[in-house]
Amino acid sequence: MSFKQVLSQPHAVSHFQSVLARGRLAHAYVFCGPDGVGKALFARELVKTLLCSGRSDKETSPDACDQCESCKAVDSGDNPDLFWITLDYKVIKIEAIRELERLAVLKPHGARRRVFVIEDAERMNAEAANCLLKTLEEPPRGVVILLTATSLARLPRTIVSRCQVVRFQPIEPATLKKLIKKNLDVFKEGDSDGDSYKEALEWLAGASCGSMGWAARLVKEEAVTRRKKLFDRLSSLHMDDNFLVSQEVLDWCPYNKDEGLEGRRARLRIWMCLMLEFYRDVLLCKVGADELGLFNMDYRDKIAAKARQLSERTVEEIMGEINSSLDGLRRNANINLLVENMFTRIARLEANTYGAS
Ligand SMILES: [Zn+2]
Structure with missing residues (x-):
């Protein structure tokens, strides 16, 4: 080069x-x-x-x-x-x-x-x-x-x-897509005509906010597939499976000796930010502003279904819950407890407002 x-x-x-x-x-x-x-x-x-x-x-x-x-x-x-x-x-x-x-x-x-x-x-x-x-x-x-x-x-x-x-400016989306295709193995080897490839590329370029470093990090953390798993879980969250979801998310944040606890927190932050984006999209749908642009266009149907289930206030409370968990993360709260509590509270908030509008 x-x-x-x-x-x-x-x-x-x-x-x-x-x-x-x-x-x-x-x-x-x-x-x-x-x-x-x-x-x-x-x-x-x-x-x-x-x-x-x-x-x-x-x-x-x-x-x-x-x-x-x-x-x-x-x-x-x-x-x-x-x-x-x-x-x-x-x-x-x-x-x-x-x-x-x-x-x-x-x-x-x-x-x-x-x-x-x-x-x-x-x-x-x-x-x-x-x-x-x-x-x-x-x-x-x-x-x-x-x-x-x-x-x-x-x-x-x-x-x-x-x-x-x-x-130095954030990288333009079109350039970022080119760089992702050229440099990240999953995309180099993928079928670039396939819908799921295009969808993944589109999502990754948007989620990376103009940073190739961030795109690489998301790929390393398998965010393209894990995001879907996470969103599928969130789409049908129940009181009785929130423990399973939290275990799954915790499994995505393993402890690594070189990076220490900070590495674990950094991983968890990725999943929590994705959750915030999911509920932000639900809120946009709820207030009828989804044409402004959802972060997760490919989940539009499930997001719209969620918006029908939950009241505006509940969605705001859930986002508040995720935000205060992010604060807890900054204050070095116990990671396992924090994740379990967050999912329990979200599931409870959702259960309490089913049917409300
Ligand atoms: Zn030379």
Whole structure:
């Protein structure tokens, strides 16, 4: 892959095409935008361009050759002129930035530059940020520093003011669909003419809110099939099977040693947000505003049936229940109890208003 093949961020691509063509590269940039929209991917392609030794027109061409030793070494992660700080732990500590400082004053190995990338720069602790500031104030010649962040507000202003900011936008739905088809195995192998394939793609592109990272996460969690199971359960929820539903949802949130409890909570949050969307659709149907667009068009019939069963107030109470369970999740409540209680209360609310309108 090379720079010109970055589909997701045409604005950033044209910005750097113009910067490189005019020879106006700054020494530091912040790539700012939501998670999963391609900031790190873009940074990697830009690094390739900056370090490439095989470009035909070295200073003005925006594209790396993708063939030379330098380009290959960027892809494999061992280009000596690239130092990439990722988030191995929850905080980026001063040791990482001191290493950056030490390397920044050395001469480049092969290329004319040394490039430093700090992913999730908002995770720098204050000490690390102060240390970086020193390098940003007096950048050694030939050094380029790229930071990625989800929000400028989370970075010290002193750092932002010394960088050029490039905004990354949520990916356009049509582009996102292309990327999903190209990159996610289930979709690469699926029958792209089939109705269920189109339905799944449509739903995934919408549910991912312009984030390829989020699309990949949803696929990894088998959200395409589990969503259907969950919605089938919700469509016919009864007092006597709510325990089964909660066990099923808990099975989808296994404990994983590497991710810890936070990983479990993150998984559960996915299913709870899907439930919120389901009942939000029911509410839209209830108030006759479904033509505004349901999140789950493929469930329109079941959602409409649910809307006939439940009163508007009940649907609002159920949504309130899910929201307060999400709050409980943030406050680290016991996960099993939280899920069981949530389904019990939802089933009870529904049972109490059957037949109401
Ligand atoms: Zn190259």
